[in-house]
Amino acid sequence: MSVATAAAPATCTLPVLGRDVTVPLVTGGEVTYAALDYAASAPALQRVWDDVAAYAPYYGSVHRGAGYLSQLSTDLFENARRTVAEFLGCRAGDQVVFTRSTTDSLNLLAAALPADCEVFVFETEHHASLLPWRDGRVSYLNAPRTPRQAVATLERALADRAPHGPALVCVTGASNVTGELWPVRELAAAAHAHGARIVLDAAQLAPHHPVDIAELDVDWVAFSGHKLYAPFGSGVLAGRSDWLRAAEPYLAGGGASKTVARRPDGGVDVEWHTTAARHEAGSPNVIGAYAIASACEALTGVGFDALVEREQRLIAQVREGLAAVPEVRVLSLFGDDAPRVGVLSFVVQGWNSSHFAAALSAEYGIGVRDGLFCAHPLVRTLLGGDPQEQGECGAPEAAPGTRALNAIRVSFGAGTPDEHVERFVRAVRELVRGGARWSYRTEDGRCVPDTTVA
Numbered sequence: 001m002s003v004a005t006a007a008a009p010a011t012c013t014l015p016v017l018g019r020d021v022t023v024p025l026v027t028g029g030e031v032t033y034a035a036l037d038y039a040a041s042a043p044a045l046q047r048v049w050d051d052v053a054a055y056a057p058y059y060g061s062v063h064r065g066a067g068y069l070s071q072l073s074t075d076l077f078e079n080a081r082r083t084v085a086e087f088l089g090c091r092a093g094d095q096v097v098f099t100r101s102t103t104d105s106l107n108l109l110a111a112a113l114p115a116d117c118e119v120f121v122f123e124t125e126h127h128a129s130l131l132p133w134r135d136g137r138v139s140y141l142n143a144p145r146t147p148r149q150a151v152a153t154l155e156r157a158l159a160d161r162a163p164h165g166p167a168l169v170c171v172t173g174a175s176n177v178t179g180e181l182w183p184v185r186e187l188a189a190a191a192h193a194h195g196a197r198i199v200l201d202a203a204q205l206a207p208h209h210p211v212d213i214a215e216l217d218v219d220w221v222a223f224s225g226h227k228l229y230a231p232f233g234s235g236v237l238a239g240r241s242d243w244l245r246a247a248e249p250y251l252a253g254g255g256a257s258k259t260v261a262r263r264p265d266g267g268v269d270v271e272w273h274t275t276a277a278r279h280e281a282g283s284p285n286v287i288g289a290y291a292i293a294s295a296c297e298a299l300t301g302v303g304f305d306a307l308v309e310r311e312q313r314l315i316a317q318v319r320e321g322l323a324a325v326p327e328v329r330v331l332s333l334f335g336d337d338a339p340r341v342g343v344l345s346f347v348v349q350g351w352n353s354s355h356f357a358a359a360l361s362a363e364y365g366i367g368v369r370d371g372l373f374c375a376h377p378l379v380r381t382l383l384g385g386d387p388q389e390q391g392e393c394g395a396p397e398a399a400p401g402t403r404a405l406n407a408i409r410v411s412f413g414a415g416t417p418d419e420h421v422e423r424f425v426r427a428v429r430e431l432v433r434g435g436a437r438w439s440y441r442t443e444d445g446r447c448v449p450d451t452t453v454a
């Protein structure tokens with residue numbers, strides 16, 4: 001593994017770190033690493049890295065220091081909040097809470113729900129959206145096969161609920177499995193028409209599309225810095241403040257508390273903040289928040305029109321490349337014409353997906369993901385039927401017709417050079433036509449090159 005210092009390829013929209021990293025091939029030699037797993041974690045933008053590096057010497061405590069650097073860091077943190085609010089088109093009165101991730105944001109919201117709040121969530125969601133609602137008042141909605149069916153399914157479910165009580169709908173903006181866009185505006189309208197609120201899981205949408213909370217008319221938006229080219233440990237929950245203000249602090253501790261005093265009976269009285277700080281107890285991650293703000297500015301600076309246009313070209317290239325290989329089946333909920341972001345999952349007839357992904361890595365230097373992508377119900381639905389053995393790792397000649405147990409996901413974005421996508425399409429074609437050139441074995445449940453073979 002080595003890091004060269006070549007100039008950024010002119011073919012990507014925004015320069016990212018790692019673009020010159022080379023990795024060894026099991027068949028010999030090295031290639032530049034093709035990071036095609038943006039949906040899991042995107043590389044840091046060069047701009048984000050530069051901003052963080054420029055700030056690092058001035059790093060100081062936030063909200064808790066009289067020194068110059070503490071003041072500067074506090075300003076930076078609060079400015080980051082304003083930048084994110086602007087990026088998301090927040091309304092007057094909305095709060096931007098810095099969290100650790102989308103998962104953390106949705107768990108925070110789940111903890112802040114009014115006691116008798118019902119929750120509606122499609123079974124197709126990422127586990128981060130599917131699982132935080134634990135109190136038995138959650139309804140899981142069946143997988144729709146069209147965006148229109150999604151709206152109809154939600155409307156039916158909401159119409160059936162007892163009126164008057166609070167309700168929340170949780171929906172993804174773009175699927176982390178298929179990349180398909182969900183009809184967020186229509187779902188928000190349906191939710192509001194039935195007196196429910198809606199939170200948008202924008203983990204996969206925000207890096208690819210503008211997300212405007214007011215225009216979409218959603219009540220909250222959650223996303224993660226590490227998928228938005230800012231991998232410094234922060235995420236965001238933004239939106240209406242009333243439920244957040246009324247809830248117990250997500251974490252109890254310093255920063256969330258305004259005043260604390262001993263009571264004569266020996267206990268303590270606490271007055272909690274009613275601002276975003278209420279749910280940000282402990283020392284804030286100023287670098288994480290600043291990195292997100294920097295990424296928001298970089299994305300806005302280059303403009304989503306340009307980002308979307310180029311990404312759509314890459315998507316078309318991948319889809320055409322995969323369509324030319326009859327053994328490949330691309331997974332889709334809403335069909336070929338559905339608008340989508342640069343996230344595609346597929347299976348290859350006769351191949352164990354883990355084996356295929358391992359060969360892409362070991363023989364082509366391409367990083368993708370295989371598995372069920374933390375969306376088990378959706379992937380199982382898309383794979384179809386009862387799961388059967390897919391073929392062992394190292395034995396790609398599984399019987400034709402054998403169903404896949406899991407899938408392969410390729411994903412890309414603003415930092416992806418054309419060459420990575422071209423290499424991926426060529427690699428799929430070559431692997432399917434000619435097979436793997438190396439032997440693989442299972443180790444700790446993963447398919448890996450068998451390096452004991454000469």
Ligand SMILES: Cc1ncc(COP(=O)(O)O)c(C=O)c1O
Nearest residue numbers: 101102103126128176203204224
């Ligand atoms: C749609 C979606 N929601 C939520 C998450 C959870 O994000 P995080 O792991 O950053 O909390 C992911 C992560 O892959 C995702 O794809």
